[in-house]
Structures are given as C-alpha cells and as structure tokens.
Amino acid sequence: MPTFYLDDEPIEFEEGETIIKAALRHGKDVPRYCYHPALTVVAQCRMCLVDVTDMGNGRPAPKLFTSCSTPAMPGMKVSLQTDKVKEGQNIISELTLVNHPLDCPICDQSGECDLQDYAFQYGTGHSEMTHEKRTYGWRDVGTYIMLERNRCIHCSRCERYSKEVEGAHDFGVFLRSHETTFDTFEDHRITHKFQGNLVDLCPVGAITEREFRFKKRAWKLTRTPSVCASCATGCNITVDHESNRVERLKPRENQAVNRWWMCDDGRIGYRQLNDREHRALEPQARVKGELIPANWETIQLAVITRLEEISARGDQVVGLADTTATNEELFLFKKMLVDCFGAKTYSPAHPQQAAPTGHFLNDLISPDKTPNSAGAKALGLGMDLKNDGVRKALEKSPKVVFVLGNPWSENSQLLALAAKADFVCHIATFSSPWVQITDVVLPGATFAEKAGTYTNKHGRVQRIFPAVNPPEDCRDQTRILLDLMRGLGISTEFNTPVQVLNGLGSQEAAFKGLTWDTVGTSGQPLAGIKA
Amino acid sequence: MLQETPILTKNIRSPGYDGSLEAYQKAGGHKALEKALKSMTPETVIEAVKESGLRGRGGAGFPTGMKWGFMPKNTGRPSYLVCNADEAEPGTFKDHFLINRDPHLFLEGLIIGSYAIGCHHAYVYIRGRSQAPAARLQTAIDNLYKAKLLGKAILGTGFDLDITIHRGAGAYICGEETALLESLEGKRGQPRVKPPFPATHGFNACPTSVNNVESLANVPIILNMGPDAFKKLGSTNNSGTRLVGISGHIKNPGIYEVEMGANLKSIIYDLGGGMRDGKQIKVVIPGGTSSNPLKPEEIDIAYDFDAVAKAGSMLGTCSLIVLDEDTDIVDLAYRTIVFFNHESCGQCTPCREGTFWLKNLVRDFHDNLGDQGKIDRIRRVAATMFGTSLCALGDAAAGPMKAFVEKYPEEFRKHFI
Ligand SMILES: Cc1cc2nc3c(=O)[nH]c(=O)nc-3n(C[C@H](O)[C@H](O)[C@H](O)COP(=O)(O)O)c2cc1C
Ligand code: SF4
Numbered sequence: 001m002p003t004f005y006l007d008d009e010p011i012e013f014e015e016g017e018t019i020i021k022a023a024l025r026h027g028k029d030v031p032r033y034c035y036h037p038a039l040t041v042v043a044q045c046r047m048c049l050v051d052v053t054d055m056g057n058g059r060p061a062p063k064l065f066t067s068c069s070t071p072a073m074p075g076m077k078v079s080l081q082t083d084k085v086k087e088g089q090n091i092i093s094e095l096t097l098v099n100h101p102l103d104c105p106i107c108d109q110s111g112e113c114d115l116q117d118y119a120f121q122y123g124t125g126h127s128e129m130t131h132e133k134r135t136y137g138w139r140d141v142g143t144y145i146m147l148e149r150n151r152c153i154h155c156s157r158c159e160r161y162s163k164e165v166e167g168a169h170d171f172g173v174f175l176r177s178h179e180t181t182f183d184t185f186e187d188h189r190i191t192h193k194f195q196g197n198l199v200d201l202c203p204v205g206a207i208t209e210r211e212f213r214f215k216k217r218a219w220k221l222t223r224t225p226s227v228c229a230s231c232a233t234g235c236n237i238t239v240d241h242e243s244n245r246v247e248r249l250k251p252r253e254n255q256a257v258n259r260w261w262m263c264d265d266g267r268i269g270y271r272q273l274n275d276r277e278h279r280a281l282e283p284q285a286r287v288k289g290e291l292i293p294a295n296w297e298t299i300q301l302a303v304i305t306r307l308e309e310i311s312a313r314g315d316q317v318v319g320l321a322d323t324t325a326t327n328e329e330l331f332l333f334k335k336m337l338v339d340c341f342g343a344k345t346y347s348p349a350h351p352q353q354a355a356p357t358g359h360f361l362n363d364l365i366s367p368d369k370t371p372n373s374a375g376a377k378a379l380g381l382g383m384d385l386k387n388d389g390v391r392k393a394l395e396k397s398p399k400v401v402f403v404l405g406n407p408w409s410e411n412s413q414l415l416a417l418a419a420k421a422d423f424v425c426h427i428a429t430f431s432s433p434w435v436q437i438t439d440v441v442l443p444g445a446t447f448a449e450k451a452g453t454y455t456n457k458h459g460r461v462q463r464i465f466p467a468v469n470p471p472e473d474c475r476d477q478t479r480i481l482l483d484l485m486r487g488l489g490i491s492t493e494f495n496t497p498v499q500v501l502n503g504l505g506s507q508e509a510a511f512k513g514l515t516w517d518t519v520g521t522s523g524q525p526l527a528g529i530k531a
Numbered sequence: 532m533l534q535e536t537p538i539l540t541k542n543i544r545s546p547g548y549d550g551s552l553e554a555y556q557k558a559g560g561h562k563a564l565e566k567a568l569k570s571m572t573p574e575t576v577i578e579a580v581k582e583s584g585l586r587g588r589g590g591a592g593f594p595t596g597m598k599w600g601f602m603p604k605n606t607g608r609p610s611y612l613v614c615n616a617d618e619a620e621p622g623t624f625k626d627h628f629l630i631n632r633d634p635h636l637f638l639e640g641l642i643i644g645s646y647a648i649g650c651h652h653a654y655v656y657i658r659g660r661s662q663a664p665a666a667r668l669q670t671a672i673d674n675l676y677k678a679k680l681l682g683k684a685i686l687g688t689g690f691d692l693d694i695t696i697h698r699g700a701g702a703y704i705c706g707e708e709t710a711l712l713e714s715l716e717g718k719r720g721q722p723r724v725k726p727p728f729p730a731t732h733g734f735n736a737c738p739t740s741v742n743n744v745e746s747l748a749n750v751p752i753i754l755n756m757g758p759d760a761f762k763k764l765g766s767t768n769n770s771g772t773r774l775v776g777i778s779g780h781i782k783n784p785g786i787y788e789v790e791m792g793a794n795l796k797s798i799i800y801d802l803g804g805g806m807r808d809g810k811q812i813k814v815v816i817p818g819g820t821s822s823n824p825l826k827p828e829e830i831d832i833a834y835d836f837d838a839v840a841k842a843g844s845m846l847g848t849c850s851l852i853v854l855d856e857d858t859d860i861v862d863l864a865y866r867t868i869v870f871f872n873h874e875s876c877g878q879c880t881p882c883r884e885g886t887f888w889l890k891n892l893v894r895d896f897h898d899n900l901g902d903q904g905k906i907d908r909i910r911r912v913a914a915t916m917f918g919t920s921l922c923a924l925g926d927a928a929a930g931p932m933k934a935f936v937e938k939y940p941e942e943f944r945k946h947f948i
C-alpha cells in the first residue's frame with residue numbers, strides 16, 4: 001500500500017483515497033463539518049485544512065489544502081501542526097462564528113456540538129465581529145424535527161442526506177451569499193421516518209429533535225451501547241440516560257447493520273422505556289380472583305408449591321414466549337420447560353421482510369416489530385405464522401401455562417384456551433390482556449435495564465447492556481428464570497446473562513463459537529450465517 | 532505615441548463592416564476553418580495553438596493549447612467545448628463587444644476548437660441579462676446552419692457540430708467555469724470541488740473545455756497568420772493582442788486593441804486620451820474589479836500577465852478602470868465589496884462570512900464610523916480569506932480590500948469617527 005506522512009507518521013492509503021479518509025481510518029482527528037463518509041465531498045466548510053509541505057514531488061503546496069478533497073499521494077508530507085495550518089483553522093473557526101448566534105445556553109446541541117468543540121480547540125477564543133448578525137426564525141420543518149437556521153453553519157449535510165441517502169430531496173439551498181439558507185421547500189413538511197438522522201448529521205444545533213428539545217443538557221447524559229428493540233433489524237444504538245431516565249436513543253455506527261442510521265420509530269422507543277403506567281411494577285398473585293401485590297420470596301415459594309401440587313408433565317405444560325425476550329432468556333425458558341417438565345415452548349412467528357428494495361433506509365424498517373424472532377427460531381422454539389402448533393398445544397387443555405413477555409396477547413382465542421389451565425404463570429414487563437387470566441405476575445426488565453443478546457433478522461447476534469436500573473420490584477428475567485429453575489430443583493452453573501451466552505455455544509448448535517467477547521461491540525453472525 | 536494593433540478588431544475597424552456572415556466571408560473569414568478541417572488533424576490544430584503561446588483571455592491566463600491537450604481522448608463519452616460569454620466582471624465589456632460587432636470570428640474559433648477536441652455539441656453560455664448579444668448570436672448561428680457551416684458534414688468533411696446558446700440567470704459566479712457547468716446542467720450555479728477538473732469531468736461528467744470568447748476569437752487568427760507570426764505579437768510569454776476595455780474618468784473610454792506588453796500608462800494617455808478635465812489619476816484597476824488597485828506611480832509597466840502580476844495585481848480581463856483624484860477610495864472599496872458580497876455563492880465559509888464581514892467593516896468607514904482597529908481588521912479578515920476559499924471569488928473579494936487599506940490608509944483615516 002502507498003504511504004503518506006501525517007506529521008511524520010506514516011499513513012497507508014488506498015489509491016485515490018483522500019487525506020482525511022485515510023487519516024480518520026488511522027484514528028487521527030481532523031476537524032471537519034461538511035465531510036461525512038456517507039455523503040459526497042463538497043469541501044465547503046474549509047475546516048479540514050492541512051499544510052502539505054511536500055506534495056509527493058518534493059514541492060510544497062501553494063496554499064493550504066482541504067484534506068477532504070485532496071487525494072493522498074505516495075510520499076506526500078501533510079501537517080496539522082504547522083503555524084500556517086493552525087492559523088488557517090483559527091481563521092475558519094472565527095469566520096464560521098461570524099453569523100452564529102452562540103446561544104449555547106439554550107441550544108440542545110451544546111455539549112456535543114462540533115462548532116463548540118472546534119471553536120474551543122482551534123479558535124482564538126475571542127471575536128472582533130461587532131456588527132449585527134443576519135437572523136432567521138425557528139421553522140417547523142418536519143414531524144420529528146425543528147430547524148433553527150441562525151445556528152446553521154452551511155455544511156450542506158442535510159441537503160446531501162436528503163438527496164443522496166434518504167432520496168426525498170426535502171432540503172434545498174436558498175438565496176446566496178451570507179443569506180444562504182438551508183431549508184425545506186415551501187408548503188413541504190417532512191413526514192418520512194428518517195428525520196432523526198438529520199439531527200445527528202447536523203454538526204450544530206440547527207436541526208433539533210422535537211422529542212429532546214429543551215429537555216436535557218447533552219453533556220449530562222451517559223451513553224450505554226445497546227441495540228434497538230423496536231424491530232427485527234437491530235440497529236445499533238446508544239441508550240442516553242440521566243438520573244435513571246432514558247432521554248433518547250441514538251444510532252451507533254455499525255457498517256454491517258445500520259451504517260450510521262436508525263429510523264424515527266426506533267428513536268421514539270425511548271418513551272416506552274420510561275413508561276410506568278403500563279408497566280408491571282410489582283410481583284402479584286391472584287387471591288380470590290383478584291391480583292394482589294406480594295413480595296418476591298413469598299411469590300416464588302407459592303409458585304413452586306403450586307407447581308408441585310399440580311405436578312403436571314409433558315403436554316400438560318406449555319411454555320409461551322414472545323420474541324422481545326433475549327437469546328439467553330429464551331434459552332433458559334426453553335430449558336426450564338424441557339428439564340423440569342419435559343414440555344414444549346412456542347413463540348409467535350412474525351412476517352419477515354420481502355426482498356430488499358435497495359433503498360437502504362427503507363429496508364431498515366422490518367415488518368416484524370420484535371427484536372429477537374431470529375433468536376427464537378435459532379433456539380428451535382415452535383413457531384409458525386398460522387399458530388397451528390400453539391393452538392393444538394393449548395387445545396390439549398394443559399394444566400400449567402408459562403408465559404414469558406406478552407405473546408399472542410391480542411389473540412383472544414388463544415388466550416381463552418390458556419385461561420382454562422389450572423395455573424398461569426406470567427413473567428411480564430408490560431401489562432397486557434394476559435393480566436386478566438394469569439395467576440401470578442413476575443415483573444421483568446426492559447432491554448435498557450438488563451444485559452443479553454438479540455439475534456437480528458440477518459442472524460446477527462448483538463449485545464445489550466443495562467443502562468438504567470429497573471423499577472424497585474422488577475427483576476432481570478434471567479434472574480427470575482434461574483431462581484425458578486433452582487426452586488424446581490434444577491442445578492445450573494449460570495448466574496448472569498453473560499454466563500448463559502457463553503454456555504449457549506456448547507448446548508445450541510446455532511450458537512456454536514459465540515461468546516460474549518466474540519460478539520463484541522458490533523455483533524457476530526450465528527454459526528453458519530455469512531457476515 | 533502608442534497605436535492600436537487591430538488584429539481581432541480588423542474587421543470591426545473597417546468602415547461599413549456589419550458583422551454579417553457575408554461581410555465576414557468577404558473579409559476573408561472561414562479560411563482558417565477550411566484549413567483546419569481540410570488540411571489539419573485535431574492534433575495539429577492543438578499543436579498550432581500550443582505553439583502560438585495563446586493564453587486564456589477569461590482572466591486566469593492559462594495556455595489554451597495546453598488546456599485542449601489535457602482533454603482525454605477516446606473515453607467513450609462525448610467531449611464538450613463550452614464558450615464562456617458570461618462576462619460579468621465589473622468593468623469588462625470586451626466579449627460582448629466581439630459578439631455584437633463580429634460574432635463570426637469567435638464562432639469560427641469555436642468550430643475549430645470543437646474540431647480540435649472532438650466536440651460535436653458546443654455551448655455558448657451567456658449572461659441572462661444580455662438579451663441583445665444573445666439575439667445577435669442566435670442569428671449568426673442560424674446563418675451558419677443555413678450556410679452548412681454548422682450541423683452535419685461541415686464544409687463537406689465528416690465533421691458534425693451543433694451549437695446551443697444557454698442563457699444564464701444573472702449570477703457573476705456562473706462565469707467561474709465549474710459554476711458555469713453546474714448552471715448549464717440546470718443546477719444551482721456554484722463552483723465544484725476540484726479535482727476532478729473539467730478536462731476529465733466537466734459538463735455532464737464528460738471531458739470539457741471552457742474557453743473565453745476572446746480566447747476563441749484568436750484561434751482563426753493563429754491558423755491564418757501561423758503560430759510563429761502570432762508569437763511575434765506581444766511580449767515574451769504573452770503573445771498576441773488584447774482587447775482593453777477602458778472605463779472611468781477617462782476622456783475616451785472604449786475598447787482598444789493593443790499588443791500584450793504595451794505600456795500601461797501609454798494605453799491610458801495615448802489611447803484613452805488621459806483624464807477628463809486634466810485631473811490627476813488616483814487609482815487604476817488594471818484587470819476588472821477582482822484585480823488589486825494600482826497607484827499612479829505604479830502604472831509605468833508593461834501591460835501583460837507577468838508584469839502586472841509582478842506589480843502586485845492581475846491582468847485579468849484587461850478591463851482598465853481609471854479613476855481620478857476626486858474619487859473617494861472608501862466609496863470605491865465599499866461599492867466593490869458590496870458587489871462581491873452580493874455575488875458570493877455562499878457555499879464556502881471564508882467567502883460567505885468574510886465578504887459579509889468586510890462589507891460591514893467598509894460600510895463603517897462609508898458612514899464615517901471608522902477607526903484604526905477597523906482598518907487592521909479589514910486587513911486581517913481579507914488576508915485570512917485569501918487562499919482558504921473554495922473558488923477564486925473569495926480571493927478576488929479579499930485581495931482588493933486588503934490592497935485598498937494598505938495603499939490608501941489616509942483615505943480611510945478621513946472617515947474615522
Ligand atoms: C468568479 C469568477 C468569475 C469568472 N467570470 C468569467 C467570465 O465572466 N468570463 C470568462 O471568460 N471567464 C470567467 N472566469 C474565468 C473562468 O473560470 C475560466 O477560467 C475561463 O472561462 C477560462 O477561459 P480561458 O482559458 O479562455 O480564459 C471567472 C472566474 C471566476 C473565479
Ligand atoms: S450550535 Fe453549537 S455553538 Fe451554536 S449555539 Fe448550539 S451549541 Fe452553541
């Protein structure tokens with residue numbers, strides 16, 4: 001590979017690659033606003049200036065070059081440190097702020113603003129601009145976003161995204177000179193499901209998220225890596241939270257899954273994570289037809305006692321799990337039903353995507369709104385789109401029905417069959433019609449409150465981490481299941497979801513070769529599935 | 532006493548010449564075209580233009596033959612020749628003069644150039660507001676089609692060519708070649724990132740050469756007189772003549788054709804007739820508003836690319852703006868920066884924000900609100916814009932502002948608060 005030198009450090013590059021691309025790949029930081037790997041190069045912001053002291057032919061460049069538009073040449077010597085380039089960065093920082101309102105105190109971007117960061121890092125720290133700035137007002141440009149054009153630094157990322165990635169062409173450039181403004185077209189309000197990406201792309205606080213507006217200071221948020229649970233695609237995300245509240249979900253780059261993007265439905269998924277109204281918040285047992293609160297010890301004992309009393313086996317016991325459960329939970333659930341009762345477990349099948357349309361963003365949105373159908377399938381849970389298997393199992397009038405999550409909660413026919421059982425035990429995160437027929441409720445945790453893995457629609461296993469604590473009386477489902485199993489007399493070496501996944505590899509063929517560490521930050525395909 | 536050298540203007544200067552196709556041919560027109568198409572290969576045409584040393588007349592002075600030589604051959608894509616007739620640089624009025632008075636001269640150059648680079652569809656990009664020249668040009672092109680000098684099998688050779696006039700919407704920046712190409716493609720007229728250059732990725736991403744009207748008008752002349760004779764005109768490295776447009780407080784404003792390298796002062800006094808009412812010169816802008824001003828003591832120089840550059844300015848479009856002692860330099864600077872600020876396309880930071888800031892600073896002097904800090908600031912902002920913007924407009928706006936405050940500080944001091 002040819003090599004150039006960035007401040008004397010050799011950087012290998014591919015033929016035709018720009019300086020910035022090669023430098024970023026080698027972990028170097030080059031200040032930039034308009035450059036984005038997903039978008040065409042326009043070299044408009046001029047922030048990425050470099051001093052080319054040797055163009056590869058022994059001669060220095062006549063002036064500072066923009067590294068985003070300058071192809072690297074073998075033997076080229078590039079610097080981000082010379083006085084000349086520092087002066088250039090200084091100047092661009094100062095000029096970028098000429099018409100900028102600097103309303104950081106009320107700006108949502110503050111704390112994660114490239115302009116703030118670069119002004120601090122590369123600017124002079126003072127301004128001599130004493131004239132009135134050009135101003136515009138707020139614009140309501142989309143169902144998910146707002147536009148504050150005063151803060152716009154004209155990087156044109158929004159315009160290029162809407163042209164090149166989303167394809168809706170809803171952003172345009174208007175007027176010229178210092179009046180140039182990026183805006184939507186008259187009478188056009190953006191309604192598509194990928195507006196949030198504009199917020200992430202905008203390097204400043206010009207495009208902001210309605211959901212997040214004026215709510216939190218970005219620097220106070222803790223970002224926990226995770227995976228979006230709103231559909232089967234499993235876009236990589238961070239769960240951004242403060243004081244045990246989830247404030248927003250943001251995409252996390254994963255070129256194999258979602259690149260830099262996620263959809264707005266996924267973003268709105270944060271609401272449910274804070275929902276207490278529809279949440280199962282405490283263990284409950286049905287006494288004289290009424291569900292009443294109980295403590296964990298009492299209820300666990302009661303469940304074990306009741307199961308021993310009924311002492312059902314085989315077809316007399318049925319397990320129903322929904323596909324919001326993690327791989328680890330589904331595995332333990334299935335194992336409990338097999339090992340303790342010799343019984344079967346069923347999961348609802350969801351319609352999967354037809355052939356990809358070729359529109360990357362649209363193809364992200366899966367018709368299956370659960371995160372782990374592929375995991376359930378890989379673990380061999382009984383699944384069919386017509387629900388024949390589960391119906392037949394329930395028609396055999398089982399005495400005990402275990403429910404994990406809210407499977408088939410909209411299917412009154414199946415619920416009516418299940419209601420005939422002597423004992424229904426429900427591990428629930430959110431309340432659903434199951435509450436009306438269950439005998440006990442064991443409150444679980446959301447995906448933001450526990451560790452584990454999901455398998456996305458392409459068979460890629462990806463990790464989630466606990467970002468916030470579950471409400472006081474709710475518990476990680478892995479722990480609930482392990483406690484039940486131990487109570488039922490099964491010894492298990494597992495204590496945590498991490499141990500479960502590491503053990504899964506030896507017991508389930510599909511998970512062979514997968515461990516918590518090999519799955520890593522960007523996921524790992526199931527055995528036999530190509531990356 | 533400096534005299535004109537009428538080469539490009541030979542026809543125009545002959546009494547009764549009306550620029551029609553008949554008149555052009557009667558004056559010996561289209562001989563070069565015939566020679567090129569019938570007895571020369573595209574390569575030998577390019578070679579002759581290279582040999583002549585012709586440098587572009589659009590402002591930058593890039594050798595025309597070399598530009599054509601850069602065009603890749605056999606790409607499987609069409610090649611385009613685009614004639615830049617935007618002429619929006621303040622003070623410049625030579626291209627429209629040629630189009631109005633002798634359109635067939637540069638059109639002949641356009642056809643020969645198209646033949647040289649293998650173009651079968653050429654464009655003339657003309658400023659939207661220039662309705663009369665556009666109409667005039669259209670008539671000339673229609674007549675060429677009628678005479679079978681355009682269209683299929685020109686002059687019975689295998690060479691086909693169509694010419695389309697494209698009228699811009701009135702932005703100075705659309706004279707910059709890549710912005711021109713964007714505009715020609717129907718997009719917002721703003722300059723492109725280079726590389727890639729138009730030679731490889733120009734109009735519709737095909738190999739393209741953009742040439743100024745006057746540059747093309749020189750091509751038939753070169754073929755007629757031969758590159759060696761052409762090279763004898765003008766000074767070293769600056770062959771040929773230039774159409775100099777003189778304006779300002781001058782006795783005889785107008786277009787004058789002189790050999791490159793003629794003495795600038797003599798052009799002003801001998802051809803332009805000196806200043807009106809016997810006034811003194813205060814400032815000379817030698818190559819359109821983009822060029823740095825020269826003080827009266829700086830104008831005893833050869834008027835060619837290299838000598839004017841050496842004097843710290845630019846030959847540009849050879850548009851001489853000569854202003855007298857009554858001129859308020861602050862007014863001039865203000866008017867200039869208002870223009871550049873208005874014409875900045877707004878895509879790159881230094882130019883978009885810098886022209887705005889400079890305009891505000893210069894206006895403070897205009898409003899008698901200046902101070903020394905602001906003089907320093909103008910110089911600093913202008914210096915910093917220089918070389919960091921995406922296209923040459925940023926430089927063109929900054930250079931003169933810096934030069935004005937540096938060369939005429941006392942004029943700015945008069946406007947202190
Ligand atoms: C802001 C700007 C405006 C320009 N306007 C014109 C113009 O009106 N006419 C022109 O021929 N060239 C203009 N140019 C120069 C062109 O970019 C280009 O260099 C020229 O058309 C090439 O032709 P030439 O090689 O024959 O000179 C302009 C350049 C800049 C930066
Ligand atoms: S965009 Fe950045 S610099 Fe501007 S107000 Fe917001 S946080 Fe501050």
Ligand code: SF4
Nearest residue numbers: 152153155156158202
């Ligand atoms: S709104 Fe944001 S993304 Fe769009 S041009 Fe302005 S700063 Fe860039």
Ligand code: SF4
Nearest residue numbers: 876877879882922925
């Ligand atoms: S220098 Fe001015 S005109 Fe040229 S690209 Fe930048 S903003 Fe546009």
Ligand code: FES
Nearest residue numbers: 035043045046068
């Ligand atoms: S990142 Fe290179 S010019 Fe904007």
